[in-house]
Amino acid sequence: MSKTISIFLLSFTLLTVLSCNKKEDDKPVGTLQLSSIKVGSSSLNLTGSSTDIAIDSDFILSFSAALDANAANQSITLSKGTMIVPITGFLSEDGKQFTLTPSNAMEFNSEYVINIAESLKGANGESFPGIQVHFTTEMSNLELVSIKINNKDFENPLHPKDVQFDDLKIEITFSDALESENISQHFSLFPNPGIQVTLSEDKKTVTVTNTGDLDYYRKHSFQISSSLQSTHEANYTGYSNYFITGLDPSNKFPLISDEALLDLVQLQTFKYFWDFAHPSSGMTRERNTSGDVVTVGGSGFGIMAIPIGIERGFITRQQGISHLDKVTDFLSTADRFHGVWPHWLNGNTGQVYPFSTNDNGGDLVETSFMAAGLMTVRQYLDPTQSEELLLINRINTLLSEIEWDWYTRGGQDVLYWHWSPNLGWVMNMQVRGYNEALITYFMAATSTTFPIEASVYHKGWANNGAIANGRSFYGIPLPVGYDYGGPLFFSHYSFLGLNPTGLEDQYANYWTQNVNHSLINREHCVLNPRGHLGYSADCWGLTASDEPTGYGVHEPTRDNGTITPSAALSSIPYTPEESMDAMRHFYFILGDKLWGEYGFKDAFNPDISWWASSYLVIDQGPIIIMIENHRTGLCWDLFMSAPEVQAGMNKLGFSR
Known part of the structure; x- marks a missing residue:
């Protein structure tokens, strides 16, 4: 009995132990859950598909429990189609995050899958049901690798100049092969002479060439459309830039002789003064768009052109005399300030038209240009003709009423440029050399009624000799004035009537001064230190x-690429060959852009494809007058024949 009980108790104990062990082994292990896949600040869609994922992304996979490291490395993969993409994996310290990093950047616009197999286990044996997460990478940006125009870099902000007008070749290389269908529609040129677009064999390089000549010295805009696509549908941001074409050296007008060209230039330039003379006053407008505003100094140039027009047969003598009568009659009643006219006048009323806020009175420099013109035409008039004698007397009266000495501002040894009856000397601008105003001091010295003393010239204008320069520029010596000579009108305005041939005083020989000033200006354009487009031995001239x-x-020290025909043409007495070369160039080569009804338009700047449409009296006047002085010396001879001129020369110490 006891043996039976012992066996029962042993069996019960074993069953109890086995039963307890079975309960512990059958406890549920659990299931892993994928919480999220982070890409930067965003998350992948775990049940759908995500798009526009950066090709260099890292993926952070977060789970509900720690992972078994070995299982994670074997069970988490990245694939593209049937290809497994190499990755590196990193498990966080707590084991709940797995960072997946593609070993190489993924491809643009491609579908990828993050595969997490059922073999993934938790650190405590948790199971995972498996999942595939789909995403598509971002569209690529089609990049412009290089762009050249006639072998010059053409990438912004570079804007090539001097591109050959009849041989254009733009080569553009991209980062990816291009979609070739309708490739031409993505490339445009304006203005468009006709272009041909070709694609290289690898479809990465486009070549654009011209089928017709481009306009010379012209800004051309080149664009690539943002709708251009690669074969992988890569996006392109577009491109826009411009270039300037170089010179077309062909003749634009039929060749004519130099004499015929000089005749033509003088005739058309004269028409500016004749056609644009104000109908009421006969005075000259500042520019062809000035309306009723007329200019005193420019009108002085205009009346000096009248004898030229008569002698050249552009107008009859009677027409010229009638015109001078109208102008001088107007001047007799126009506003004057101690005999000095203002810079601008209303051509109808004769009242001052302020040049600026404080410049509403007399302008001595402008008046000196008018006085020199009046003296020149007076010498042309015939005192034996009653009508012309009346004009002579009127001119003498006008000249005698100019109170030059008033503008010494109380007897100072210097002339002042402006005076106003209500503002006085507020402008406070002394007339000192060296600039265009030598004629102002000279005319003041010729006055028989209100002359200046010689000391005003020497101490004021010459600044006790401080106007001397004596240095050389481009190997050419400059007797007086600013370095490089300043704008060329310094050698024109004062010498329209005052003949610089052999003219000298203690400061300079003025023929040498003007010749060398012109040569320095030209040499600057020839050497072209600032690299402006168009400058050459035939294309030169810097002035206002x-x-x-x-x-x-x-001027050479203020050179922005603007050439003014008047600069070279008005220097023709000083540089006859060089100026004639420029005239031929301006007319025959550039004439289709530069020549107009009233001669050469005011200026041009090929650097930015700019051509003036304007005509300015201060540039037109010196052209016709200085060409005539070069050809016949007419205005020089007339002015220098005035008895007051010799007296003025003697007073100031000039000799010829």
């Missing part, structure tokens, strides 16, 4: 004129 942004003064 219109410019792309308005009006400016141009």
Whole structure:
């Protein structure tokens, strides 16, 4: 009995132990859950498909429990189609995050799958049901690798100049093969002379060539459309740039002789003064768009052109005399300030038209240009003709009423440029050399009624000799004035009537001064240190004129690429061959853009494809007058024949 009980108790104990062990082994292990897959600040869609994923992304997979490291490395993969993509994996310290990093950047616009197999287990044996997460990478950006125009870089902000007008070749290389269908429609040129677009064999390089000649010295815009696509549908941001073509050296007008060209230039330039003379006053407008505003100094140039027009047969003598009568009659009643006219007048009323806020009175320099013109035409008139004698007497009266000495501002040894009856000397601008105003001091010295003393010239204008320069520029010596000589009108305005041939005083020989000033100006354009388009031995001349942004003064030290025909043409007495070369170039080579009804337009700047449409009296006047002085010396001879001129020369110490 006891043996039976012992066996029962042993069996019960074993069953109890086995039963307890079975309960522990049958406890549920659990299931892993994928919480998220982070890409930067975003998350992949775990049940759908994500798009526009960066090709260099890292993927952070977060789970509900720690992973078995070995199982994670074997069970988490990245694939593209049937290809397994090499990756590196990193398990976080707590084992709940697995960072997946593609070993190489993924491909653009491609579908990828993150595969997490059922073999993935948790650190405690948790199972995972398996999942595939789909995503598509971002569209690629089609990149412009290089762009050249006639072998010059053409990438912004570079804007090539001097591109050959009849041989254009733009080569563009892209980062990816291009979709070739309708490739031409993505490339445009304006203005368009006709272009041909070809694609290289690898479809990465486009070549654009011209089928017709491009316009010379012209800004051309080149664009590539943003709709251009690669064969992988890569996006392109587009491209836009411009270039400037170089010179077309062909003749634009039939060749004519130099004499015929000089005749033509003088005739058309004279028409500016004749056609644009104000109908009421006969005075000259500042520019062809000035309306009723007339200019005193420019009108002085205009009346000096009248004898030229008569002698050249552009007008009859009677027409010229009638015109001078109208002008001098107007001047007799126009506003004057101690005998001095203002810069601008209303051509109808004769009242001052302020040049600026404080410049509403007399302008001595402008008046000196008018006085020199009046003296020149007076010498042309015939005192034996009653009508012309009346004009002579009127001119003498006008000249005698100019109170030159008033503008010494109380007896100072210097002349002042402006005076206003209500503002006085507020402009406070002394007239000192060296500039265009030598004629102002000279005319003041010729006055028989209100002359200046010689000391005013020597101490004021010459600044006790400080106007001397004596240095050489481009190997050419400059007797007086600013370095490089300043704008060329310095050698024109004062010498329209005052003949610089052999003219000298203690400061300079003025023929040498003007010749060398012109040569320095030209040499600067020939050497072209600033690399402006168009400058050459035949295309030169820096002076005051219109410019792309308005009006400016141009000289070697202020050179923005603007050439003014008046500069070279008005220097023709000083540089006859060089100026004639420029005239031929301006007319025959550039004439289709530069020549107009009233001669040469004011200025041009090939750097930015700018051509003036304007004509300015201060540039037109020196052209016709200085050409005539070169040809016949007419205005020089007339002015220098005036008895007051010799007296003025003697007073100031000039000799010839």
